[in-house]
Amino acid sequence: MDSCGFSSPRTECFPAGLRVLVVDDDPTWLKILEKMLKKCNYEVTTCNLAREALDLLRERKDGFDIVISDVNMPDMDGFKLLEHVGLEMDLPVIMMSVDGETSRVMKGVQHGACDYLLKPIRMKELRNIWQHVFRKRIHEVRDIEGHESLDEMMLRSGADLLDDGFFFGGDPVPGKKRKDVDHRSDDRVGGDPSSLKKARVVWTVELHQKFVKAVNLIGFEKVGPKKILDLMGVPWLTRENVASHLQKYRLYLSRLQKENELRTTLGGTMHSDLSPKDAAAGPGNASLQTLATKSSKQNISVHHDDPRNCEGIAKASPTPMAEAKAAEISDLAKSSTSSISFDRPFVQSSDAKSEPTIQVQYSWSAGAPPLQFKPEQKPQARAPPVGFKQEQKPPLRFKKEQHQKPLFVAEHRFDHTPVAMHHRTDNKTSDKPSPAATDPPYSKAKRGQPSKATKVESTAALFCIQPESPFTDCHTIDPIPSSIWSTKTSQSFEQNLYDEPWHINALLGTGSALACDYTSPYPPNPYLGTIDPFCFNGQELITEVTSLKFPLDPVIDEGLYIA
Amino acid sequence: MEVQLQRSYLEYSKALFREGVLDAQFVELQMLRDESNPDFVMEVVTLFFEDSQRILNQLSNTLNEQSVDFKKVDANVHQLKGSSSSIGALRVRNACIAFRSFCDAQNVEGCLRFLQQIKQEYLLVKNKLEALLRLEQQIVAAGGVVPVLNDFS
Numbered sequence: 001m002d003s004c005g006f007s008s009p010r011t012e013c014f015p016a017g018l019r020v021l022v023v024d025d026d027p028t029w030l031k032i033l034e035k036m037l038k039k040c041n042y043e044v045t046t047c048n049l050a051r052e053a054l055d056l057l058r059e060r061k062d063g064f065d066i067v068i069s070d071v072n073m074p075d076m077d078g079f080k081l082l083e084h085v086g087l088e089m090d091l092p093v094i095m096m097s098v099d100g101e102t103s104r105v106m107k108g109v110q111h112g113a114c115d116y117l118l119k120p121i122r123m124k125e126l127r128n129i130w131q132h133v134f135r136k137r138i139h140e141v142r143d144i145e146g147h148e149s150l151d152e153m154m155l156r157s158g159a160d161l162l163d164d165g166f167f168f169g170g171d172p173v174p175g176k177k178r179k180d181v182d183h184r185s186d187d188r189v190g191g192d193p194s195s196l197k198k199a200r201v202v203w204t205v206e207l208h209q210k211f212v213k214a215v216n217l218i219g220f221e222k223v224g225p226k227k228i229l230d231l232m233g234v235p236w237l238t239r240e241n242v243a244s245h246l247q248k249y250r251l252y253l254s255r256l257q258k259e260n261e262l263r264t265t266l267g268g269t270m271h272s273d274l275s276p277k278d279a280a281a282g283p284g285n286a287s288l289q290t291l292a293t294k295s296s297k298q299n300i301s302v303h304h305d306d307p308r309n310c311e312g313i314a315k316a317s318p319t320p321m322a323e324a325k326a327a328e329i330s331d332l333a334k335s336s337t338s339s340i341s342f343d344r345p346f347v348q349s350s351d352a353k354s355e356p357t358i359q360v361q362y363s364w365s366a367g368a369p370p371l372q373f374k375p376e377q378k379p380q381a382r383a384p385p386v387g388f389k390q391e392q393k394p395p396l397r398f399k400k401e402q403h404q405k406p407l408f409v410a411e412h413r414f415d416h417t418p419v420a421m422h423h424r425t426d427n428k429t430s431d432k433p434s435p436a437a438t439d440p441p442y443s444k445a446k447r448g449q450p451s452k453a454t455k456v457e458s459t460a461a462l463f464c465i466q467p468e469s470p471f472t473d474c475h476t477i478d479p480i481p482s483s484i485w486s487t488k489t490s491q492s493f494e495q496n497l498y499d500e501p502w503h504i505n506a507l508l509g510t511g512s513a514l515a516c517d518y519t520s521p522y523p524p525n526p527y528l529g530t531i532d533p534f535c536f537n538g539q540e541l542i543t544e545v546t547s548l549k550f551p552l553d554p555v556i557d558e559g560l561y562i563a
Numbered sequence: 564m565e566v567q568l569q570r571s572y573l574e575y576s577k578a579l580f581r582e583g584v585l586d587a588q589f590v591e592l593q594m595l596r597d598e599s600n601p602d603f604v605m606e607v608v609t610l611f612f613e614d615s616q617r618i619l620n621q622l623s624n625t626l627n628e629q630s631v632d633f634k635k636v637d638a639n640v641h642q643l644k645g646s647s648s649s650i651g652a653l654r655v656r657n658a659c660i661a662f663r664s665f666c667d668a669q670n671v672e673g674c675l676r677f678l679q680q681i682k683q684e685y686l687l688v689k690n691k692l693e694a695l696l697r698l699e700q701q702i703v704a705a706g707g708v709v710p711v712l713n714d715f716s
Contacts, residue, residue: 026642028610028649035595035603072641098645120588120648123595 015130016041023053023069036123050076065133071097079111086112092132140244565707572698588651590712618643652688
């Protein structure tokens with residue numbers, strides 16, 4: 001075989017030596033694929049059971065570059081496997097099937113597949129699978145804020161790369177700082193992704209929570225990998241890791257937002273559409289779906305295996321969240337349970353219900369408070385955006401909003417939610433600083449405030465941050481807030497709402513509507529978990545919020561206001 | 564001598580392609596054969612036979628049950644479809660596709676009847692492949708080189 005060591009940087013031979021894991025229950029295909037891949041000079045491992053494949057992947061965390069899997073397998077649905085891999089390991093996954101129906105292919109893409117091959121597969125199709133690996137690496141690097149990372153990488157692997165004249169194939173990557181690398185004109189084969197590859201970090205729930213906490217502390221607006229890294233205090237983590245994760249988080253938030261929007265459009269019930277989806281996925285799985293959507297975005301590896309996928313999912317691109325959220329909202333609306341079952345992925349919260357991470361427990365059932373937030377841009381006087389106003393069908397509100405920001409934020413513990421919620425609704429308290437202004441009604445979300453059970457509220461508040469759309473809808477939350485949120489604090493919420501910049505906005509930051517519908521499973525849990533998502537100190541938030549313009553789109557635009 | 568064998572081989576395979584018993588995928592398989600693995604095609608084909616037999620048996624059993632589980636039937640047919648596509652057993656594959664409609668209609672009678680059809684196609688391709696591979700062996704035994712197939716010929 002090629003001389004490139006498999007475990008060593010394949011600087012000189014990429015894509016040769018690419019480590020591929022093939023999963024297929026059909027023995028004939030398994031043999032054929034193995035042979036074909038070997039002919040491409042790839043390092044092949046075969047597996048005829050999905051479970052085995054997962055175990056193998058988990059065992060050798062960094063042992064594979066790409067996974068190719070069949071869709072129909074006896075022990076586990078290929079899509080499920082796909083989700084797991086995307087979440088946990090963040091590896092590119094290629095699906096294959098003899099069935100080429102558009103709906104199936106669509107499903108594959110939605111679940112995060114980076115490609116879908118139809119059987120019979122020809123060798124030429126396999127030859128180029130390395131592009132998915134490479135692309136992912138490039139994006140990871142590129143996503144890193146501050147291009148220093150590229151420099152760092154260059155420095156790190158600089159010797160190798162430079163010597164070989166490899167590096168990101170002339171990508172206009174942040175390579176401005178490429179030091180003496182001007183090999184751009186050189187071989188554009190692209191640097192050996194392996195050398196560019198950052199150590200694959202497993203973003204566990206705890207780690208993610210630290211991350212979110214740090215982000216919240218810093219303030220979404222001002223967030224930056226270096227700052228986050230410093231705050232997190234995790235010695236082995238690199239700036240690159242954080243930057244990349246930050247990017248994903250942002251995407252996740254924006255995805256949530258989209259979902260929220262989707263939810264709102266679904267009409268109160270929002271989730272009816274989504275939830276089933278999620279439901280189907282099953283706890284955690286649901287999120288996968290949403291996550292799948294994010295497939296387009298980076299795959300944030302969620303390390304959760306368990307239903308707390310939410311966390312993982314949350315990480316996934318924000319979009320999933322949006323969906324998740326939407327789903328959740330609907331769920332919430334439906335379920336009278338207090339837990340906000342945001343999208344499945346986050347659903348954890350619903351599942352977890354009391355999961356620490358996702359506080360989201362909004363009793364959406366009431367009316368999906370989250371939705372409420374959105375509509376109202378101005379938290380003013382609306383009842384806590386959290387709108388759990390169950391009566392009101394918050395989801396509806398969302399419709400108005402266009403964006404529902406990923407509520408993730410809300411999810412975090414909505415304990416304080418009351419605050420958040422009220423924030424929006426702020427209607428009462430006038431604390432609402434001009435809704436447009438930053439003040440995401442939720443900002444009050446005072447996370448800190450242990451809203452009474454209002455978890456939901458907070459989330460709601462969070463979400464309500466509808467960008468652009470005036471939270472008018474959120475206002476509707478008013479009625480709910482009390483009901484939803486632990487009701488008691490509604491009053492307090494209001495106060496709180498304005499006191500602190502709604503972190504949620506920040507959280508939702510991703511520009512997506514801070515959908516109150518925190519339904520997005522994402523963020524709430526992972527981030528919220530132990531972290532006080534809304535650690536934002538009111539002050540900080542406010543400032544930031546302003547820029548965010550809570551429930552305004554701008555907020556979202558502002559960037560991920562990662563709570 | 565091997566020239567004759569080779570010619571027979573080519574003609575035989577041409578007929579198979581023409582009749583749709585095998586398709587281009589089989590040619591792909593042939594191309595995968597190399598020095599390190601000269602029996603590759605034989606191994607793959609053997610695997611296919613074993614797997615297909617297993618699936619066909621399962622299909623029979625499922626269809627003969629008191630209350631037929633059509634989901635299972637569908638899954639089995641899907642499996643067979645996939646594995647027949649691996650070696651290019653075109654007719655078997657097409658038969659599987661057609662079978663699906665009986666399955667969707669939950670027509671047990673129709674399914675059973677069609678299952679016979681599938682079995683026939685399978686046996687056909689099995690025999691043909693075995694003959695083809697035998698020819699290959701003869702060519703190699705005679706010191707010749709197995710000609711590269713071309714399904715468009």
